Amino acid sequence: MEDFVTLKKQLCFAVYETAGEFNKLYSSVLQPFGLTYPQYLVLVALWEKDGVSVKELGEKLNLGTGTLTPMVARMEANDWLRKERSKADERKVFIYLEEKARAEKLTITSKVAEVIQSCQIELEEYEQLMKQLNTLQNKMKERRL
Amino acid sequence: MEDFVTLKKQLCFAVYETAGEFNKLYSSVLQPFGLTYPQYLVLVALWEKDGVSVKELGEKLNLGTGTLTPMVARMEANDWLRKERSKADERKVFIYLEEKARAEKLTITSKVAEVIQSCQIELEEYEQLMKQLNTLQNKMKERRL
C-alpha cells in the first residue's frame, strides 16, 4: 500500500535518464569537432536563424544569460560565432555564425544524423514521442503559470 | 531540400526541454524542504532501498562519483543521510537515510504527487510515454555498446 514511489515508475526520471543518454550519444559524435551537446544546440538554433540577440537565443533554447553568456564566450573563443553589440539599441548583443560554423554545418549534421539513424528509431515512434513530449511540456508550463 | 535541422523537429531537444521543465516544476515543490531535484531522486532511490554503496546508488541513478560524492556530502551536511565505510570491505562506503529523510518522506512525496496530479496527465499517456522512453533509451544504450 506504500511504495508507489520507485525510480522506475517515475516519468520524471525516465525523461531525466533519456536526456542523459542523448547527451552522451551526441557528445561522442560532437567531441571530434570540439563541441559539447548544448553548444551544438546553439549552432542548430543559429543555423536556423542567424544574427539573433542573446535574449532571443535564450528564449529559443530555454536558457538564461547565466548559462548563455559564458557558453557563447567559449564558442566565440573557438571561432564558432561572433558577438556584436547593436548600434540601434546598445543593450542588445547580436550573435552571428562564423565561417567555421557555416563550413562545418553539413559535416556535423551528417555525422549526427548518421548516429541517430543507427539507433533504428521508427519514424512513427519518433513523431508520437515528439507529440507527447510537447503535450506534457505544455501541461507543465501551464501549471507554473 | 535543406533545413530538416530545426530545433523544433529534434527529438533530442524535446527531451532536453522536457527534462528542464520537470526540473523547474519539481524544484518549486522541493525548495521549501531545502532539496534540489537531483537530491530528491537520491532520496527516492534510498527510500526504495536504504544502505547502498556509492557505486550501487550511482548505477541506479546513472551517475558517477564525480557527481555523487559532493552531492552526498551536501545531503549529509543537511541531515538527510549518513555515510559509513564498510567494515568488511574498506573500499566501500554505504549510505543510510537519516531520521529526517524517513520522517519527511510522506510529506515530500505527497506534495510532489499533488503537483504532478495538477498537471492532468492521463494515466494512459503517462504509461505510454514511460514505455516509449524506455525503448528509446535501450536503443541508445545498445548503440554505444
Added chain:
DNA sequence: TTCAATTTAATCGTGTACGATTTAATCTTA
C-alpha cells in the same frame, strides 16, 4: 524633459554532470 520603470546582458553563488586521474583496498595468480 526628466526621472522612475523597464529591458538587456553580465556577473555571482550554488549545484549538478562528466571524463580522467589518483589513492587505497582487495583480489589473483604465478
Added chain:
DNA sequence: TAAGATTAAATCGTACACGATTAAATTGAA
C-alpha cells in the same frame, strides 16, 4: 605470498544550468 590487476571512492578540471543581483541603456509618463 608478493606483484600485478582490479575495484571503489575521492579528487580535479571543465562545462552547463539556474535564480538573484547588478549595471547600463532605453522607454514612458507626468
